[in-house]
Amino acid sequence: MGDLAITRGAVESGVKVAAGYPGTPATEILEGFVDYDQVHAEWSCNEKVALEVALGASLAGVRSMAVMKHNGTNVSTDIIMHLNFTGIKAGLVLISADDPGGLSSQNEEDSRILVHTYANLPVFDPSSAVEAKAMVKEAYRLSEETQLCFVLRPVMRVCHSRSVIDYEDLDQSLFKEAGWEDDRDRYIMSAVEVRELGGIKRPQARHRWLNAKYQELTELFEKSPFNWIEGGEGELGLIGCGIGYTYLKEAGLNFSRGYPILKLGTLPLPRRMVLDFLKGKKKVLVFEELEPVVENLIKQLALDNGLKLQVLGRSGFYSPDGELTVPLVTQAVRKLDPGLSLKKEFSPPKLDLQIPVRTRTQCVGCAHRALLYSLKRVARKKKAVVFGDIGCHDAGSFKPMELQSTIYCMGSSVPMATGAHFAGLQRPVISMMGDSTLFHLGLNGLVNAAYQKSNQVIVLGDNRTTAMTGFQPHAGSGVDIRGAESPRVDLEMLGRSLGIKVHSVDPYDLQGSYEVLLQAVEEEGVSLVIASKACFLQGSRQGEKFFEPTKLKVDQELCQGCMICINDFGCPALVYSTETEKVHIDELTCVQCGLCAEVCKLGAIS
Amino acid sequence: MKKDIAIAGVGGQGNLFATNVLCQYAMARGMQVLGTETIGAAQRGGSVISHMRIADHPIYSPLIPQGGADVLLGMETLEMLRHLGLLNPQGFYIMNLYSVPTVYTNLGIDRYPSQEEIVAAARKVCPRGVEIPATYKAAELGSAQMTNVVMLGALCQLDEYFDGPEVEGLVERLSPESFKDKNLAGFRAGRELARAGDRA
Numbered sequence: 184m185g186d187l188a189i190t191r192g193a194v195e196s197g198v199k200v201a202a203g204y205p206g207t208p209a210t211e212i213l214e215g216f217v218d219y220d221q222v223h224a225e226w227s228c229n230e231k232v233a234l235e236v237a238l239g240a241s242l243a244g245v246r247s248m249a250v251m252k253h254n255g256t257n258v259s260t261d262i263i264m265h266l267n268f269t270g271i272k273a274g275l276v277l278i279s280a281d282d283p284g285g286l287s288s289q290n291e292e293d294s295r296i297l298v299h300t301y302a303n304l305p306v307f308d309p310s311s312a313v314e315a316k317a318m319v320k321e322a323y324r325l326s327e328e329t330q331l332c333f334v335l336r337p338v339m340r341v342c343h344s345r346s347v348i349d350y351e352d353l354d355q356s357l358f359k360e361a362g363w364e365d366d367r368d369r370y371i372m373s374a375v376e377v378r379e380l381g382g383i384k385r386p387q388a389r390h391r392w393l394n395a396k397y398q399e400l401t402e403l404f405e406k407s408p409f410n411w412i413e414g415g416e417g418e419l420g421l422i423g424c425g426i427g428y429t430y431l432k433e434a435g436l437n438f439s440r441g442y443p444i445l446k447l448g449t450l451p452l453p454r455r456m457v458l459d460f461l462k463g464k465k466k467v468l469v470f471e472e473l474e475p476v477v478e479n480l481i482k483q484l485a486l487d488n489g490l491k492l493q494v495l496g497r498s499g500f501y502s503p504d505g506e507l508t509v510p511l512v513t514q515a516v517r518k519l520d521p522g523l524s525l526k527k528e529f530s531p532p533k534l535d536l537q538i539p540v541r542t543r544t545q546c547v548g549c550a551h552r553a554l555l556y557s558l559k560r561v562a563r564k565k566k567a568v569v570f571g572d573i574g575c576h577d578a579g580s581f582k583p584m585e586l587q588s589t590i591y592c593m594g595s596s597v598p599m600a601t602g603a604h605f606a607g608l609q610r611p612v613i614s615m616m617g618d619s620t621l622f623h624l625g626l627n628g629l630v631n632a633a634y635q636k637s638n639q640v641i642v643l644g645d646n647r648t649t650a651m652t653g654f655q656p657h658a659g660s661g662v663d664i665r666g667a668e669s670p671r672v673d674l675e676m677l678g679r680s681l682g683i684k685v686h687s688v689d690p691y692d693l694q695g696s697y698e699v700l701l702q703a704v705e706e707e708g709v710s711l712v713i714a715s716k717a718c719f720l721q722g723s724r725q726g727e728k729f730f731e732p733t734k735l736k737v738d739q740e741l742c743q744g745c746m747i748c749i750n751d752f753g754c755p756a757l758v759y760s761t762e763t764e765k766v767h768i769d770e771l772t773c774v775q776c777g778l779c780a781e782v783c784k785l786g787a788i789s
Numbered sequence: 790m791k792k793d794i795a796i797a798g799v800g801g802q803g804n805l806f807a808t809n810v811l812c813q814y815a816m817a818r819g820m821q822v823l824g825t826e827t828i829g830a831a832q833r834g835g836s837v838i839s840h841m842r843i844a845d846h847p848i849y850s851p852l853i854p855q856g857g858a859d860v861l862l863g864m865e866t867l868e869m870l871r872h873l874g875l876l877n878p879q880g881f882y883i884m885n886l887y888s889v890p891t892v893y894t895n896l897g898i899d900r901y902p903s904q905e906e907i908v909a910a911a912r913k914v915c916p917r918g919v920e921i922p923a924t925y926k927a928a929e930l931g932s933a934q935m936t937n938v939v940m941l942g943a944l945c946q947l948d949e950y951f952d953g954p955e956v957e958g959l960v961e962r963l964s965p966e967s968f969k970d971k972n973l974a975g976f977r978a979g980r981e982l983a984r985a986g987d988r989a
Contacts, residue, residue, distance in 0.1 A: 286827055287827070311823075340825055340852070341853055343825050343826060344823060344824065344825045344851040345808070345812060345822065345823065345824040345825065345826075345841070345851075346821075346822060346823045346824075346851075347816060347821065347822055429849040429850045429851075430849075430850050430852075432849040432850075433849040433850035433852075433854065436849075437854075478905075508852065509850055509852065509854045510855055511857075529854075529855055529856035531855055531856070531874040532873055532874060532910075532914045534870070534873070534910050535910075536870065536902045536906055536907075536910055537899070537900065537902075538867070538871050538902075539867065539891045539893050539894050539899035539901060540872055540891065540893060540899070540901070541799070541834075541835060541836040541867070541868070541871075541891045541892075542835065542892050543800065543833040543834045543835035544803070544833065544834050544892060545833065545834075546833060546834065575833060578833065581892070582892050582893065582896060582898075583895070583896055651833070671866045733816065746827055746896075749895055749896065750896075753892070753894070754811070755834055755889070757889075757895075758890050758895065759890070759896070759897065761897065761900070769811070771887075771924060771925075771928055772889070773935045
């Protein structure tokens with residue numbers, strides 16, 4: 184797997200500290216470090232913390248890595264915008280994985296803009312898992328040579344690609360011992376006068392340093408093994424960046440003619456190499472994920488050098504959103520060169536059938552579904568607005584449940600509910616958050632709501648793990664990344680320390696949960712309702728017993744097809760038949776939790 | 790030589806074991822192997838597609854091009870239909886006769902096509918294929934979770950690139966001890982179902 188190739192590249196480079204926060208598609212990179220005893224690996228509370236942990240290790244002379252997905256890189260922006268100015272000591276590589284197409288994300292974005300265009304850090308954009316590993320190793324070497332934090336920006340198709348990866352022996356001499364040397368001229372980022380530079384402030388001095396570094400990198404990348412030109416004649420040129428290169432090569436197998444290709448894997452760009460490539464071309468077409476970053480840089484380069492040619496790409500020549508694909512690349516090249524014929528034409532089969540979309544939901548047996556059901560009853564009765572957050576429970580905002588009215592970013596639910604309350608909303612406000620999100624950035628909003636004397640209910644769906652990304656432990660799990668015992672935050676005590684009301688419920692107890700949630704909504708001030716129950720998927724795999732299995736059937740006589748069980752509960756094992764206009768239970772899917780029997784008001788499920 | 794295999798299913802059907810077995814088989818032959826899958830948020834009951842590419846020459850894209858899959862394994866009927874465009878008409882498909890309704894079909898907003906309609910659509914695209922009750926067979930043998938091993942057995946029956954006894958050996962070697970016998974039974978059952986169902 185591409186992710187594990189990145190881990191291996193880091194270990195072969197002597198990384199001793201690795202920190203991150205789970206996020207598809209980067210999660211497995213950090214999990215991979217568990218196989219190496221010499222590495223301190225940690226699931227940090229959030230990505231900013233992770234990058235700060237990695238920076239601390241780097242300044243202490245030890246190679247380190249911070250691992251996150253693009254949303255996490257956003258969270259880390261503040262520290263990124265300082266460590267770019269100070270530089271680093273021992274090699275530091277930040278992994279910022281992107282998810283073009285938003286296949287497993289709340290948004291799609293191109294984090295090269297943040298780390299390169301904004302922060303001016305050097306970026307490697309791998310085209311494959313094999314190249315990703317080579318890039319990690321090169322990044323550590325250059326990171327120390329240039330004193331800069333390097334960024335690897337793999338996209339999902341690189342992270343989750345499977346291929347043959349060669350492992351090299353580990354060189355123990357690379358695992359350095361820690362040591363501290365003060366370097367206040369660099370490590371103190373503050374508005375203090377720099378005597379040697381005529382009294383300009385340090386931020387300006389360090390900015391000047393970073394700008395000079397940028398020129399150095401441009402020179403360095405002229406000789407980078409990750410950029411090259413492939414021959415071919417003609418006035419039309421194709422440029423493939425990162426994974427864009429592989430789609431271009433794949434599409435090219437079907438082209439009746441060849442084109443000159445420029446393969447790019449670094450930012451900043453190797454300017455002379457790019458200019459060489461542009462020479463004599465009338466049009467070049469850039470393939471990159473996801474925004475026209477390289478395209479715009481090449482336009483600027485052409486302009487600066489008085490070249491007259493068209494530079495085309497993501498800015499409008501082909502789709503400016505979504506993931507690249509071979510058909511998309513083929514179509515764009517044909518648009519560039521209408522004379523191009525394909526060796527094999529393929530048109531997708533025309534089906535006379537409408538293909539229904541498939542949205543995700545909670546797993547069968549999940550405690551979140553039970554909690555969402557009780558919460559929906561309360562929200563409906565009290566006409567409450569429910570603010571949602573990130574996690575498996577977010578699917579409660581989709582059909583059929585349609586409970587949460589908002590889903591934004593990590594921890595946003597509680598402050599948004601606070602804002603809606605102080606806006607004067609004449610309806611109760613509730614927020615729904617998971618445990619891992621609470622420790623990530625949710626805590627700040629919780630403290631703020633208490634401090635501002637808000638009037639709201641905060642429902643914590645505590646399943647003791649980061650379930651959605653595959654069960655990574657956190658500060659409330661009681662174990663660390665290696666499964667060793669760790670201090671566990673006591674959620675009730677935490678809530679009480681804020682001076683707010685705290686309730687605990689068992690989410691599988693539908694009526695009990697309903698009553699407590701109702702009481703919480705009727706209370707003045709901030710109420711925290713903690714619904715603790717381990718993740719069913721994880722727990723049952725480990726042999727934990729959640730309930731007495733109850734084999735249920737829907738009585739076809741009693742069922743009136745009222746759909747309450749599907750609309751308000753929505754367990755995937757409940758299937759509505761259009762033929763009988765009644766519901767039945769799919770026995771192969773059902774885990775026999777028995778909850779739907781309580782949901783049916785007609786007593787048809789027993 | 791190249792062999793592109795697409796596996797379409799619903800999150801939680803566990804394609805990973807089957808993919809791993811096929812990877813090991815190809816790698817033992819010195820083949821290039823490249824593939825990708827949607828995991829993460831897609832795993833909670835969403836649509837999941839795995840691409841697995843085997844070749845004796847370099848492979849560039851981890852994604853199988855449209856119309857390029859030599860084999861399409863449909864772990865679920867609707868997901869098979871969704872990804873029919875990947876299938877090469879000269880290849881073949883194996884369709885598990887098992888349907889998981891979607892939220893929208895359950896609500897009556899969308900219509901779930903009948904299995905007959907899906908089979909007809911598949912045959913229109915690609916004449917060679919089998920429809921087998923893999924999940925029901927797996928459940929009969931012990932657990933619906935073994936669907937992927939039954940499908941693997943069917944694949945090895947229909948595709949002579951995969952040497953049945955050798956893949957069976959891999960299934961035995963890669964299965965956890967407690968599942969070994971059941972997985973082997975599932976694998977053999979898959980071969981038997983495919984043998985009976987093959988029209989070619």
